[in-house]
Amino acid sequence: MIGTGISVNSITARRRHPLARVAVVALALGLLGGGYALAAPNGSTADAAIASGKADDAAEGKSLFVAHCASCHGFNAEGSNKAPTLIGVGAAAVDFQVSSGRMPAADAGPQAPRKPRPDWATDQAIDQLSAYVQSLGGGPTRPTEEQVNPALGDPAKGGELFRANCIQCHNFVGAGGALTYGKYAPPLNPATPTQIYEAMVTGPQAMPVFNDSTITPEQKRDMIAYITHVRSQVDPGGSGLGRIGPVTEGLVAWVVGLSLLILASIWITAKKRRAQA
Amino acid sequence: MTEQNEYPESGRVPTRVIGTPPADAPIEEHDPIHVPAGVEGVIPQDPVKVRKAERMVAFLFLITFLAGAAFIAAYVIFQVGTIDKTAASNYALGGTLALALLSLGAGVTVWVRQIMPKYNLVQERHLMASDADTRGYVKETFLQGADESGFVKHRLLRRTLLLAAAPLGLAPLVLLKDLGPLPGTSLRHTVWGEPMKGGKPRRLVVEGTGQPIRAADFNSPGGILSVVPEGYEEDLNALAKATLILLKFRPEEIKSGTNKNWTVDGIVAYSKICTHVGCPAALYEQTTHHILCPCHQSTFDAADGAKVIFGPAARPLPQLPLGIDEEGYLVAKSDFKVPVGPSFWERGDAEAEVREKA
């Protein structure tokens, strides 16, 4: 459903939409462009976009950009004192930020939170916006469906990489955690495999970058496989208590365990009050 | 109160209002107090209620029986192995066990509260102290025994006994010596200082994949990698001191606290082991260049020599001198110049020594 989502269900559901034809074309172009861009060496992606006929998308994207992004990022994405330049951030960054609702940002908090997308931010609009930003200065492109398919990854191998690189901020199951000055590592549960991949290659907000030459796309897919496997896995021992570790366990021990036992002790020792005989 | 309380007792005052116990009427007027037949302080229960309670208790015990039987059945029926099967087994076994125990407990409680008599027994206490006669007797006996034993009179006996006990008492402590080797200077070194076979410097490899890192590949500013020494990827003792975080900066971001001679193309390596109590300090914010230790939230400024900007850690994370070998892979030029990890008594101000030498 995100990006180049080509699952049969989503296509069926949208077949009757007035924009369906445009969307199909855009998707096809996006796939083509994305694939080409991946194959192409870094830096020449702008040319690639134009060569593959994505220039139209880019033009549409530019008008979307002017309408929704330019007030902070500048009319030519050159950035301002409010927001960084978007030249060279790549389509992956646009897709991550807009599809997760983080951009457009609502207010100037320490960090933009995940929120529902605005109405205009359809998959197609994101495609166009991504194409535009990609055309500005290249940057990481969006992953293919195959690159993020958890079924193709090895969760055990991914788990090792996940523990080495991710859990210090996102917690052992991706429940999230605190950073400095009000920032936080968000929970990974709502993130789609594509978004997880894009976050790794683009390093949104405070997050560092894990580029493809040091953590390969296959290894990223393994990590995605681990994350999605573990988050969908049942908690065999009962309620997971938020899966954040001993804090909630201690709370339950006192609030539930001890309270139940105190209730029992009150029942055992309670006297019906009698007046003096 | 402008008026004296002159109202006589009258029917207008109810005998009981909720929350306000009456003075002289029993709360449960329908529950006549049975004067005990023989023993004072033992008040039997109303036989009608006892019969009712008996049925209740029997019902609860029956539940326990059924739940107990179900527990055994669940053990046989629910196999484990996969996580879903284990979940089912856990619910079945735990649910039946809890039900059996709680219902048995409830049954016994109803029994003791509603079938056994009410008790108001009184027992006397006595002072814990023994009486003077007893104390006197014990004192006399003690002195007599001490005299008889000769412990007081024979000084040599007393002293040699103490002498004899001393080494025996120390023996168990001495035996513990082989619990571990002496520290020596081992806390001052890591495996980064050991050259590889053939004298080549040791490469940095990615934790989890074991891949060596080409400086040209680690090229995204804001990047981070958890890095371990080549050849020691699975040696936990080595990792506990030698693990690194490798960071990529834009050259202009690096400040004076960082030793630029030890960087390669804006790539900096710091010890990942927190200088507070040794957790891996690994939360990295690429926007602020903060490294945060998740255990006690010591925060280091990675762009400025990993100096401490918040929290209990007192020293910066040591920086590892980086270089590249002929194939372009990142290597350690030498060991850390200061001991990594938490402080220890023998450590001293290693940073100052390094500054003096420089």
Place this chain on the structure above:
Amino acid sequence: MNAPPKAITGPSTFLDDRLGAGNFLKRNLRKVFPDHWSFLLGEIALYSFVILLLTGTFLTFWFKPSMGEVNYLGNYAPLYDVRMSEAYASSLHISFDIRGGLLVRQMHHWAALLFVAGMTAHALRIFFTGAYRKPRELNWLIGVGLLTLALLEGLTGYSLPDDLLSGAGLRITQGVAQSIPIVGTYISFFLFGGEYPGHDVIPRFYTIHILLIPGILLALISAHMILMWVQKHTQMPGKARTEKNVVGAPFYPAFMAKSGAFFLFTFGVIALLGTFAQINPIWLFGPYNPANISAGSQPDWYMGFLEGALRLMPAWEINFLGHTVTFSVLIPALVPMGIIMTGLALYPFLEQWVTGDRREHHVCDRPRNNPHRTSIGISAITFYGILWLLGANDEISSVFHIDLYTTTWVGRFAVFIGPAIAYWITYRICIGLQRKDAEVLSHGVESGVIKRMPNGQYIEVHTPPAEDIAEHIRGKKEIPMLVGSADGDGIPPKGARSAIGRLRTKMSEAYGTDHVPLTDGHHNGHHEEEHAAVGAGERKELH
């Protein structure tokens, strides 16, 4: 029944012939135990300990206390072929491949949390009711020892599964040990058999966890029980309850049955938690590796206050003559624990020193009736509670979106200011409750009945309190005070002349002064009393 059945007489005669147990039973079968719900708090800890022994034994049948490395080839797919210690692999095996293994492992962990929670609640009950006073000081000291040992027992157990979380705890333990001046490095090397983490610590902790500490715990718990039995339980103040008697139900059959029922409840609640609340999901943490750590790595609750202390301590380290002392580790690791445990251990003796009270006490104080003691207790709880809360400040920050450093800064101040505020508030509440008690005795309780007077004024009928309540209130005891003031000739007593003596007298006066002495009502003989309910300028309002 007229005669015991033969099945009982036979063996009991056999035993009595050889042990003379009859004498013991004659004295003790009908031993009286007073009833109060709070007297069962200690039993939570006792029964949790029994459950810990049972479940722990079960776990030892499969657990392998070894740090030897294996590749996991078991059923949990996300860790398949991952390198890990045998300890961790066997913990996974217990969780996934032994029927009931996960349940027992979870019950063991829940029982451990409730063991310490029960001890804490029990200790607080003893403290606030003054049940540690003579002759029970020794049992109090045993209790403080038990609490300390329980923390150690918990720490060693937490480290055994060798998952990433337990390793983080171990790492912090090692870092703290290493920071101890002069001997720290040696302690660490001897504990871990060399450099951290080494290959010895899990087998060593295993022996400590399943043999050494439980053995001492068992011995101390037995001593605790025997002393309680010999000294007889304290009782709450009430009708016909004095320092010279004990009022309640006999051990056989009533107290026995109650205790048995409570054991079953404790066991049942722990089973309930083990079934429906997942605890320590080791498979999610992954194997330990000193290079990795998870966000929100926390100790179990009873170590939370130490974690919090470590977190809020500012950086402070000194170097001299080539040696290093890290106060930013030493102070938080040793001082709060020292204050709390030493404070607990010394309190009975300090109180005796201040009050000069050497009498035996068997009737509990109601917390309000010793306001300074209660305030000291609450401010200690506040101190502990703030440190404890700070131990979870990363979760607080991430759940409530509060800046992490703000939580630390608030904690740094609150840990000093909080206890002082708590002291003052508690003291005021105690005095307020005492006033309420005094009013109940002197004016009776509100009946809720409003009467209209002939002159139009409304009054509320007050009735005297029920006798058991009145007796409960009248159980208030005077707190003894040292005589420190000058006698008729202007000469203070000998002990009060030094500076310490003067301080002691002053403290004694503050500690013992009763600001709200009870006076029985002026209405004795009356059965009711009216208070104006509504009237011009009246303080009573109709709610």
